[in-house]
Amino acid sequence: MLAQLLQFVFSGLTVGATYALAALGFTLIYNASHVINFAQGEFIMLGGILTVVFLASGLPLPVAILLALLIPAVAGVVIEKLTIEPAKGAGVESLIIITIGASLVVRGLVQVWFGKGAATFPAFSGSTPIAVAGAALAPQSLWVLGSMAVIVVALWLFFSRTIAGKGILATAVDPLAAQLVGINTQRVLLVSFALAAAIGAAGGILLTPITMTSYDVGIMLGLKGFVAAVVGGLGSGPGAVIGGLLVGVIEALTAGYVSSAYKDAVPFVLIFVILFFMPRGLLGPKTTERV
């Protein structure tokens, strides 16, 4: 009984960590520009697919992973340069629609280049499960959760200890004042896209040995990452992480105890419930604007 619950929680946390990473990507770009980047899911997909391709071409795993992080980061920068920057001055709604267009292009290109099939690669440290109180924990789950922890700590250090990180926070708070202290806010947006893309790709790479990947996994993973970001409170880093894990666990429990048919509906029901009772999400920033 308890073992079963634990099993569901393990699988929920694992998938939830990927949502959390996607949610961090949404948060980064939202803070820098108030744009919801619906191409975030495609970065997750790119991470997994590229690792598959590079491993198949004979590259060792660490190199394949590195490339699968770098290329989406570059793709993020290119998307910002080619689609968001020329539309500077357009409303936020238009920019959001542009990101949906960008995601369709990326998905379409990968579909043509890679094909429609699903693919995967072996887990990083084998697939012999570790027994924990009667439940089986896949080693890859530890990789997912551990990597997420490392990324979260690294982001925290970046934003609290480095001038570049504080510059991004300052740009999120007040872009005009940020420009007046000498911050190139255009570059902040580029850096945010690169970071968000790499973090999303990391999630895709980590999750692929567990759930497989294909050209279209980005749609659902991206949307659930968005739900996680909103549930946690749009704009809040810790909120994104908590929201991601929460969405993952609730989804796994529903799939386990109710029916896996409802699994994908859970996040979207959750977003209604949370926003109804807590319009700013769990840890959403208070919007106090001095006039």
Next chain:
Amino acid sequence: MSTARDTTVATGTTTAAAMAVTTSSASPHGAGDGIAAAVEAPLLSVRGLGSHYGRIAALRGVDLVVGRRQLVALVGANGAGKTTLLRTISGVQRATAGSIVFDGDDITTLRPDRRVRLGLCHVPEGRRVFGPLSVADNLVLGAYGRRDHDAVADDIERMYQMFPILRQRARLPAGTLSGGQQQMLAIARALMGRPRLLLLDEPSMGLAPRLVEEVFAAIVALRAQAMTILLVEQNAHAALAIADRGYVIETGEIVLSGNGKELLYNERVREAYLGL
């Protein structure tokens, strides 16, 4: 329009600090020599500057000169274009005509962050401190464009000496400070950029009279340290009283200019802006 340099000598100053600035900025040597002339050239020279919000002209052919170590006041009514002029000088508002020359370099189309690196630091209207970030972080961010990281800590220490309240509140979010304290922080943040020209936009806005005095005392102290300042104020009397030179702006055009005292006793200024 006459340049700032040649009209400052006659200023009948009331404060010692003002006297020091006036005399130091008015040394007339070496007008013919190329190098000396470059040294004596005004720090900021704005020529025929225009700027638009959509199709509405906010600035029309503005000429303005700020000499080295001068305090220049720009006064005018609400909506006259004071803030727009400062925003255009610091580059966050696009110039649609004319030129801005800062220390001999044409910066009319330069990115705002590059202008900050040249030493153009702007204290915006409404203070605009980074509310959720700590007071100390706000100061660190003021030095964002600087490469001399070792000197930043010393400068923060200087700011704490200048504004002791900021040291007491260093770890608190800037948004928790009072309006007056936020104004001090906004000025200190701009000073962290080691400005060669400080642009101050309505530093007394929304402050209680005692705090207004404090802010003006800080400005006078800065000019006593030979800082070059372009001050925008609705509080025309206080601004002109400490200024070496003043400009009056109306509906996007400079309508009057002269040394601070001249304007203070000018009939038109007294009627329109001083309520006398």
